[in-house]
Amino acid sequence: xxxxxxxxxxxxxxxxxxxxxxxxxxxxxxxxxxxxxxxxxxxxxxxxxxxxxxxxxxxxxxxxxxxxxxxxxxxxxxxxxxxxxxxxxxxxxxxxxxxxxxxxxxxxxxxxxxxxxxxxxxxxxxxxxxxxxxxxxxxxxxxxxxxxxxxxxxxxxxxxxxxxxxxxxxxxxxxxxxxxxxxxxxxxxxxxxxxxxxxxxxxxxxxxxxxxx
Amino acid sequence: xxxxxxxxxxxxxxxxxxxxxxxxxxxxxxxxxxxxxxxxxxxxxxxxxxxxxxxxxxxxxxxxxxxxxxxxxxxxxxxxxxxxxxxxxxxxxxxxxxxxxxxxxxxxxxxxxxxxxxxxxxxxxxxxxxxxxxxxxxxxxxxxxxxxxxxxxxxxxxxxxxxxxxxxxxxxxxxxxxxxxxxxxxxxxxxxxxxxxxxxxxxxxxxxxxxx
Numbered sequence: 001x002x003x004x005x006x007x008x009x010x011x012x013x014x015x016x017x018x019x020x021x022x023x024x025x026x027x028x029x030x031x032x033x034x035x036x037x038x039x040x041x042x043x044x045x046x047x048x049x050x051x052x053x054x055x056x057x058x059x060x061x062x063x064x065x066x067x068x069x070x071x072x073x074x075x076x077x078x079x080x081x082x083x084x085x086x087x088x089x090x091x092x093x094x095x096x097x098x099x100x101x102x103x104x105x106x107x108x109x110x111x112x113x114x115x116x117x118x119x120x121x122x123x124x125x126x127x128x129x130x131x132x133x134x135x136x137x138x139x140x141x142x143x144x145x146x147x148x149x150x151x152x153x154x155x156x157x158x159x160x161x162x163x164x165x166x167x168x169x170x171x172x173x174x175x176x177x178x179x180x181x182x183x184x185x186x187x188x189x190x191x192x193x194x195x196x197x198x199x200x201x202x203x204x205x206x207x208x209x210x211x212x213x
Numbered sequence: 214x215x216x217x218x219x220x221x222x223x224x225x226x227x228x229x230x231x232x233x234x235x236x237x238x239x240x241x242x243x244x245x246x247x248x249x250x251x252x253x254x255x256x257x258x259x260x261x262x263x264x265x266x267x268x269x270x271x272x273x274x275x276x277x278x279x280x281x282x283x284x285x286x287x288x289x290x291x292x293x294x295x296x297x298x299x300x301x302x303x304x305x306x307x308x309x310x311x312x313x314x315x316x317x318x319x320x321x322x323x324x325x326x327x328x329x330x331x332x333x334x335x336x337x338x339x340x341x342x343x344x345x346x347x348x349x350x351x352x353x354x355x356x357x358x359x360x361x362x363x364x365x366x367x368x369x370x371x372x373x374x375x376x377x378x379x380x381x382x383x384x385x386x387x388x389x390x391x392x393x394x395x396x397x398x399x400x401x402x403x404x405x406x407x408x409x410x411x412x413x414x415x416x417x418x419x420x421x422x423x424x425x
Binding site for chain 2: 069073099132136144148153155157180195
């Protein structure tokens with residue numbers, strides 16, 4: 001006999017129904033529930049309030065809550081859809097959905113563009129690109145001379161900035177990615193396909209309706 | 214939910230039409246205890262299993278990885294043009310940042326299946342060092358194309374041989390990025406091999422390990 005197993009579970013602000021999230025992302029309901037296990041772990045690591053704060057995000061990525069990183073900041077900002085300084089569960093799932101191997105490529109391309117548009121002007125300016133290259137070199141202790149950096153940035157810009165106006169707009173970006181698909185390689189996380197294997201505890205706390213199998 | 218409880222207790226019913234030898238085999242396969250559960254090898258030795266096997270055996274052999282068939286020819290690999298490695302544009306460089314590497318949310322650093330390091334050595338040095346390491350670990354080396362190597366280690370595990378992909382990217386003529394990842398095979402075996410043998414042997418090439 002099927003029966004609904006509903007529990008009086010108190011959820012955090014920003015919690016959304018797994019069935020709804022499954023409908024709007026490439027995840028199945030079980031995968032959303034597994035993500036909830038991950039989310040609970042991440043969001044309680046420093047401040048136990050069911051929300052992922054910037055320090056908790058840094059702790060998760062770098063094992064160091066104080067490590068500042070330009071790119072992690074950009075990711076955090078983009079995940080924080082409501083722009084309230086924290087990542088809620090719904091935002092977490094929807095944003096990670098873009099990284100799913102089955103997510104539409106257009107979403108990944110758009111996300112990458114917004115990631116690199118540091119000042120959110122709607123364009124990737126040459127100075128932003130150079131700033132990001134320098135940030136990466138600094139992060140990896142790689143030392144390249146000013147000339148070499150300029151050459152790399154120049155070459156990339158001339159390949160991408162087809163209109164020659166000193167900035168890359170979204171259309172130019174799309175065309176650039178079409179020629180260089182590896183540019184959005186970091187927009188896919190293969191781990192997401194096996195999320196239910198990584199977080200099997202969902203099996204015991206599942207709220208999925210029990211039904212005759 | 215009920216289904217998962219049944220799975221963990223091995224509570225199931227066979228249709229009446231199942232012969233006793235099938236029921237016995239199923240019982241050993243559906244054993245919830247992985248230590249006493251029947252192994253792939255033993256399943257394949259089972260008399261009932263072998264009855265239907267002949268028709269499909271060729272297909273099963275070929276289904277491992279069709280891409281690799283042509284590479285295992287007894288020809289000595291030619292590395293002379295492998296020094297032409299893919300070069301990076303600014304966005305490729307940026308994408309190396311650990312800030313983008315969200316895999317840290319899911320796995321510990323030493324459990325990652327893809328690792329990167331930068332090297333100040335020329336590509337030819339990197340390639341010959343890889344070749345050296347592979348030979349000392351009894352691995353077969355194949356070149357897929359410029360700047361890419363595949364290392365193969367035959368394995369007794371049911372996941373098949375361990376295959377490691379190595380890709381070398383040129384950031385500038387004096388800086389290269391090397392990416393190593395497991396493309397197939399047992400994850401545990403890969404991690405053990407990498408952490409105990411491959412990583413220490415690579416140290417002389419490494420400028421910095423990514424993510425550390």
